Amino acid sequence: QSLGYGFVNFIRLEDAEKAVTTMNGLRLQNKTIKVSFARPSSESIKFSNLYISNLPRSMTQQELESLFADFGCIISSKILCNPKAGASKSVGFIRFDQRSEAEMAISKLNGTIPKALMAINSLNGFTLGNRVLQVSFKTNRPIPIRAF
Template sequence: MANVFRRLADSDRNVRASLYFGNLDPEVTELLMYELFIQFAPVRSLNMPKDRVLKTHQGFGFVEFKSVEDADYVLEILRGIRLYGKIVKLKKSDTPKITSSTKDQSIGVINQELISNNYIDIGAQLFINNLNSLIDEQFLKETFSKFGTLIRNPTIARDNNTGESKGYGFLTFDDFQTSDSVIEKMNGAILMNSKIHVSYAFKQDPITGQYTNVRHGDKTERLLAENAKSNKVIGSKSKKKSKVHKPKLKK
């Protein structure tokens, strides 16, 4: 079992088969979390980052299962579970890897799954920087979904060892009008006592995988988006209001 608690190398991890768990009571231990998860699926690894000084866990951790199906099943079956009176937060651990060699951190994310197959990613992706360490993905979702439709769950770049926020993340909307509005209204705004910076993220070459010096939101992307919209390629079923047919009353 000791091997279960060792941190796997990034190259040996299956992020899609992993879950993040948080909001843990100080009494919760790695062994307790292991015994909880193993009841529902085989556990490949489990890690709860600890404070380097106090040697106590920081209220969150990561668990990897044998398969993606196992992770999905555990996420569903344990949703809302309480430990020591606190609801354990569970979500897919899909934070993309960001390398430190990148000159500008405002790079795009291409491996993040769409929330729904009804959406098409036109490139309305934003880079948000200088985030307070207390801000998490759920906070970003609740804050920015008010502007329009997020087609991918917000992501925050996190330290691979501690899980702590690196202070920047990404938002992807379904149209450029919304992302333009977010930049106009939120660039320079204060979130949790921190002045955030919002801009378009850099594009990634789909062939080479290398990041370019061109940001999303350029004329080419906007033109393609307009053409797709005029040809009714872009659209979400969730946006289409269903017509309510009222039955005719017989006189």
């Protein structure tokens, strides 16, 4: 069974670059695929993926990236949505290039209602209410199985 990812070794660099530019973001079987150069594993990139909760339901992926952009190079971002309704689940992920960038974002944003977010709220007409942003390292905990 597929785990949803794979690796391809190219002989020529230009072929790899062409694959990234032409295939990244392509829709394949109702999924948007991400094609990028592999990053070598090292301690500096472990735990660089953040889990963010209590996001406003109307927040866009671009607004989420803007909120975290000052802390470093964002590799990827995602806001989870209900597949049927398309509405946000108020949860997102940000993957930074380096763990130190993720740590800085946690230290500055966790438990806060950031000024940038309040500005976005006023511009877009939505309110955060009493919600406080929760930012932590993403964990690979098992997803509970629910009976239907």
